[in-house]
Amino acid sequence: MVSEAVIWSIFLLPLGSFMFAALVVRPLFNRYSLISGLATIGALGTALGLSIWTLRSAILGHHLEFEPLKWLEVGDATIEIGLLVDPLTALMLVVVTGVSLLVQIYSLGYMKGDPSFSRYYAYMSLFTAAMLGLVMSSNIIQLYMFWELVGVSSYLLIGFWHERPSAAAAAKKAFIITRIGDVGFLIAILYLFTQAETFSAAGLNAFHIPDIWMAAQAEAAAGAIIGGTALTWLALGIFAGAAVNRVSFHSILGFLMLWKAQLRSVH
Incomplete structure (x- = not known):
């Protein structure tokens, strides 16, 4: 059985490596220092191991939803901070930590000698932490916050060499x-x-992701908690964010190919 501390550690390890690279290594050591890269790789390797353990527990059917912390209340709406780890989430934890670890191991040699070596590892750690926070969020407000953090960290990474007009x-x-x-x-x-009031009357939280899913299932079973039209607009709003980000991904992909060619000419 995986404890709540283990799940939090998966998120906090890359967040800690971000703070270490940004607030300790970069100002106190040489900007070229490999310390930030090695520390980040160590943190991600540990997070990957914990993610694999979590995936194993999720596949075996162990309950991995933990009691959320109440953050604030606005009228009938209660906003909480919590973790929700089902088998799909556990798989995504392995994917995010695994891919990030491989990228950062490769970058250890590829970025060696770059004046902004520590800054790069700080940004990568922040991006990884944001992705992990997004996939583990138990409510839609928390998910939106990490969604925005993913966008900010993507902006920082894409514009890493900001002195170049193309970047x-x-x-x-x-x-x-x-x-x-x-x-x-x-x-x-x-x-x-x-x-929020409608959800509350049904004993549900309007922002808790499992409760939103329960409302959708109730509508499908003709036992509506909120109307089908409301669910349709809700789904379209969330879909719009995902769809536009996918369009953005394809536009960025072309730039990254150009960026790689420029890097080869520099190295």
Whole structure:
């Protein structure tokens, strides 16, 4: 059985390596120092091991939803901070930590000698922590916060060599496009505020992801908690955010190919 401390550690390890690289290594050591890279790789390797353990527990059917912490209340709406780890989430934890670990191991040699070596590892750690926080979120407000953090860290990574006009332009383009999509996501969340009383009357939390799913299932079974039209607009709002981010991903992919060619010419 995986404890709550283990799940939190998966998120806190890359967050800690971000703070270590940004606040300790970069200002106190040489910016070229390999310390930030080695520390980040160690943290991600540990997080990957814990993620594999979590996936094993989830597959075996162990209950991995933990008691959320109440953050604030606005009328009938209660906003909480919590963790929700089902088998799909556990699989995504392994994917995120595994891919991030491979990228950072490769980068140890590829980025060696770059004046912003420590800054790169700080940004990568922040991006990884944001992704992990997103996939483990138990409520939609928490998910939105990490969604935005993923966008910010993506902006920082795309514009890593901001002194190059192409990198700066691509970062701005990606940031603006993703913000357009986020409007749909935000509208969906604001709509949930208007439905908080209805959810509360049914003994549910309007922002708790399993409760939203339960409301959708009730509608499908003709035992509606909220109407089908409401669920449709809610789904469309969330879909808009995901769809626009996917368009942004394809536009960024072309830039990354150009970026790689430029890097080869530099090295």
